[in-house]
Amino acid sequence: MxxxxxxxxxxxxxxxxxxxxxxxxxxxxxxxxxxxxxxxxxxxxxxxxxxxxxxxxxxxxxxxxxxxxxxxxxxxxxxxxxxxxxxxxxxxxxxxxxxxxxxxxxxxxxxxxxxxxxxxxxxxxxxxxxxxxxxxxxxxxxxxxxxxxxxxxxxxxxxxxxxxxxxxRPAYVEALRIYLNEKRELLCDESLATLETNPLRVLDCKVCAPHLIDSPKAVDYxxxxxxxxxxxxxxxxxxxxxxxxxxxxxxxxxxxxxxxxxxxxxxxxxxxxxxxxxxxxxxxxxxxxxxxxxxxxxxxxxxxxxxxxxGQTGADIAPLDLFVVVASPELRERAAGFLSDLRRAGVRADMTPDQRSVKAQFRAANRRKATGAAIIGDEWNSSRVVVRNLTTSIQELISVEEVAEWAKNNR
RNA sequence: GUGGCCGUAGCUCAGCUUGGUUAGAGCACCUGGUUGUGGUCCAGGAUGUCGCGGGUUCGAAUCCCGUCGGUCACCCCA
Missing domain, CATH: 3.30.930.10 (Bira Bifunctional Protein; Domain 2)
Structure with a gap:
């Protein structure tokens, strides 16, 4: 690069x-x-x-x-x-x-x-x-x-x-100028220069600040x-x-x-x-x-x-609620529809762009920091899906309609 | 604009003082152990113009000079 x-x-x-x-x-x-x-x-x-x-x-x-x-x-x-x-x-x-x-x-x-x-x-x-x-x-x-x-x-x-x-302000600036002139020998070179152009900003100088604790205060003027x-x-x-x-x-x-x-x-x-x-x-x-x-x-x-x-790195913010894992290629089209339904229901969900081994899909889910996964497999024929909490590794078989709610509660 | 520190694998760094066989580690990544289960564990795998240019030397990641980049501080501000 x-x-x-x-x-x-x-x-x-x-x-x-x-x-x-x-x-x-x-x-x-x-x-x-x-x-x-x-x-x-x-x-x-x-x-x-x-x-x-x-x-x-x-x-x-x-x-x-x-x-x-x-x-x-x-x-x-x-x-x-x-x-x-x-x-x-x-x-x-x-x-x-x-x-x-x-x-x-x-x-x-x-x-x-x-x-x-x-x-x-x-x-x-x-x-x-x-x-x-x-x-x-x-x-x-x-x-x-x-x-x-x-x-x-x-x-x-x-x-x-x-x-x-x-x-x-003019009266304050004048009072400050007089004060700073009396302290000339304590000021750094740069402050001496800014004293001429903008006395107010001398107060910003970290080097000179310790010598200026008794400077006139704007609020008093x-x-x-x-x-x-x-x-x-x-x-x-x-x-x-x-x-x-x-x-x-x-x-x-x-x-x-x-x-x-x-x-x-x-x-x-x-x-x-x-x-x-x-x-x-x-x-x-x-x-x-x-x-x-x-x-x-x-x-x-x-x-x-x-x-x-x-000190925020963002590492602790989970970007995904649910990763959809597709068990076999025939179910991919159904899974894509299911994914779309979930997203429209407010679930932050995703799946891999192509068919891979279940193991590889779980690895992807983990890499994406998903908090849950849903497996689209044979259970789909009876309108059921296995959902797995990726933090606790607890999984259960629930009906398709319940998945969106489960995913939101699993955040 | 001025000064300190640092540039070695994708990332974090060791090696440099006292130049010398194939330049290392951890993490990350890939494969397998597990033909529907990640993260943990085990086995294996791929990875480098040692920032760049020049000099010294039989020999430079290592010493010298220059240069570029990064970083922190001054200054100023968010």
Whole structure:
């Protein structure tokens, strides 16, 4: 084999793909129950959508975009995140009033791969658009938490912060700049550089963090409106029973965030990339994209990281309830009809594509991780079938009509 | 973009330090033991450009240089 997947991309193959399928089904179901309609858009956009939406100064735009020119000379970019495109689509739709949208799909960033960081990675997310109400923030934070909960995710922390808005953030940034300047000799070279361009992000630096524990907190500089918005979110989260931890140093790397910022941290996961989801409010994004002032709040969950952190291989998820074993060639046609009946009755069933020895068919059943087998043999003439529980090896003779029910109970 | 580690059978790896007969193991796969019973057990079977290129040497999986790929971390984020 000469071809391997491009650097930083993965073939998601059985049995691992079983956990993916299960995870995405849980996601779709959850989003629907919370009232989020599906939105699907292009996987590439005009480069400007991201350059302006995400922010020219961000790492993502400066170094990580897959940008190319098409045959018409247009500059296009594989989407590095979902929010900017969804907001672009919303603005283009002409919809008035609030809207709740859910999306799901691959994103692309050109980076050096490592555990939990790929060049193509998969995000599911929601955007609650055209509302500035704090309940929307709380609901979005809740849905991410419930998602992890329904997946049986082992240990997760919700980190929450408010970074203010255009009215109050400048005063905070100024206070932070003064503080950081006083600590200049403690900062690493890179932080000294980012101090000039974006002081907020110095707080992200792992090297400098120990020296910055007494840094000014954004929450102490919030204006009245931002402060009450933040308080309402916390109240609502308490009300619905979503635990969170206030994290004054939480700053996100995309420029469009205002007020609310949050992340889901997988605790006890020993890889460096343990943020399995994140999001925030972006009240200025729509205007940045040339539209009217449309507030919004959203989140993105990193499916690759969630499955990595959960340690799921999918090996324990049985893909088949019943394997149909055909004892002799004459019965094959009857068996095929029987198989079709079972499948239409909701049983996950299969058989080998051609006639083989019974032994080989059982081996196939075992390889396919079927939990049960049904033997189509002489008993068929009296409308009976031998069913075998492949876990316990107990088998019994039951009537044809009972097989579908038996198979479902045998899962 | 910077740095550490690793490339040997389909998979996981041993062998490399101290170069030398046919390069090994486990798992997986195939056949049989069981002419209607898998998974377990027993017997047998197939499997390799030792990542690639060059160098040193009588001789290289083993030493040296280069290169490509993977992986982890920094950075940033999902």
């Amino acid at each position: 000469n071809f391997t997947p491009p650097k930083g991309t993965d073939d998601i193959f059985p049995p691992t793909s079983r956990a993916w399928r299960r995870t995405l089904i849980i996601w779709e179901n959850l989003a629907e129950r919370y009232g989020y309609d599906l939105v699907m858009g292009p996987i590439f956009e005009s480069t400007d959508v991201f350059a302006r939406g995400v922010g020219e100064s961000t790492e993502v735009v400066q170094k990580q975009m897959y940008t190319f020119e098409d045959k018409g000379g247009r500059s296009l970019t594989l989407r590095p995140e979902g929010t900017a495109s969804v907001v672009r689509a919303f603005l283009g739709s002409g919809v008035q009033g609030e809207m709740k949208l859910a999306y799901s799909g691959p994103m692309f960033r050109y980076e050096r791969p490592q555990a939990g960081r790929r060049r193509q990675f998969y995000q599911t997310g929601v955007e609650y658009l055209a509302t500035a109400a704090p309940d929307a923030d709380a609901e979005v934070i809740e849905i991410g938490y419930r998602f992890l909960e329904e997946l049986g995710f082992p240990a997760v922390e919700v980190a929450l912060n408010s970074i203010g808005d255009a009215a109050c 919030l204006c009245g409106e931002c402060a009450s918005h933040f308080a309402s979110i916390r109240e609502r989260l308490d009300g619905v029973g979503v635990p969170y931890r206030l994290e004054p140093r939480l700053v996100r790397g995309l420029d469009y965030y205002t007020r609310t910022a949050f992340e889901y941290i997988a605790t006890g996961f020993d890889a460096a990339q343990n943020a399995v989801g994140g999001g925030g409010r972006y009240d200025g994004l729509a205007e940045t994209l040339g539209g009217p002032a449309v507030p919004g709040v959203g989140l993105a969950m990193g499916i690759d990281r969630i499955l990595l952190a959960a």
